[in-house]
Amino acid sequence: MHFSTAPMAPAHDPRADQITQPVMFIPHGAGPCFFMAWEPTDTWDAMAEFLKGVAATLPARPRAILMISAHWQSPGFRVISAEHPHLKYDYFGFPDHTYQLTYPAPGSPALAAQITRLLTEAGLDCQPDDAQRFDHGMFIPLKLMFPEADIPVVQLSLRRDYDAAAHLAAGQALTSLRDEGVLIIGSGMSFHNMRGYGDPRYTAPSKAFDDWLTLVVGTEPYRRSLALRQWDRSAPYAQHCHPPGAEEHLIPLMVAAGAAGKDLGHKVYSEEVLKTRLSAFRFG
Secondary structure, X not given: OOOOOOOOOOOOOHHHHOOOOOEEEEEOOOOXXXXXXXXXXXXXXXXXXXXXXXXXXXXXXXXXXXXXXXXEEEOOEEEEOOOOOOEOOOOOOOOHHHHOOOOOOOOOHHHHHHHHXXXXXXOOOEEEEOOOOEOHHHHHXXXXXXXXXXXXXXXXXXXXXXXXXXXXXXXXXXHHHHHHOEEXXXXXXXXXXXXXXXXXXXXXXXXXXXXXXXXXXXXXXXHHHHHHHOHHHHOOOHHHHOOOOOHHHXXXXXXXXXXXXXXXXXXXXEEEEOOEEEEEEEEO
16 A cells, blocks of 8 residues: 655655665764764764765665654654644754754644554554654754655554554554655664763763674564563663663664564664664664
8 A cells, every 4th residue: 555645856766666675774863963063073073974874875766754663752652744844953051053844844733643543453552643753863963864865754652551562553554654765763862861971980881782783683573573572681781771760762673673573783883982882773
């Protein structure tokens, strides 16, 4: 089943109808970090270059993007269904100009309806939301990845309980979208402990956790899902890297891994930022 989208220009690459898109888990940085001065000045440069280069690695231009951002949680799954969602500047204490950033990507009510149906049929509570705005976990990285803002974007919330199994199941229910030219992106951070950034005591724990993630995403799907379901008990330093109650920046990876289907994952970006190891992963 193909979905219709709002008009966009230029027209989508016709190859997108025949080629399966990959799934990605990306870091979105700290607030609007890519669009402001920082000390040291090169703190976010490599991450920004990685994000800018993603589009060139895809098999075709996406017909649409499904973004799962760490910055939207709800009691059940919710999907932004507006034709032209506004932006939500959900970061605080940054320079005035960062609250003037724009990203006028269209939404896709038809794709939102399809996502709602797929999740509902999988037994997961999901409802459309035409009032929710795109948060910075969506528009900050996409400004670098697809700066023209001419690809329709739909954003899916996390479930507030952060249940890993439920988010893996949600991804599995959405796998078929990849064959329709939809690029599925989990937007978060592989390490996210606000007390740990800039603290050298967290360097080794973040690397150990990152090594575990890298091993797990590259494992065959059944074992991958088993490991990710119990990441908080199995991964080394899990609660140092993602403290209990603040796991939201890792959970988008669960949706991405579920949507990966039979595809194995691999690391496509990694570096030490603010004394912690940060990585991105791709499936397919």
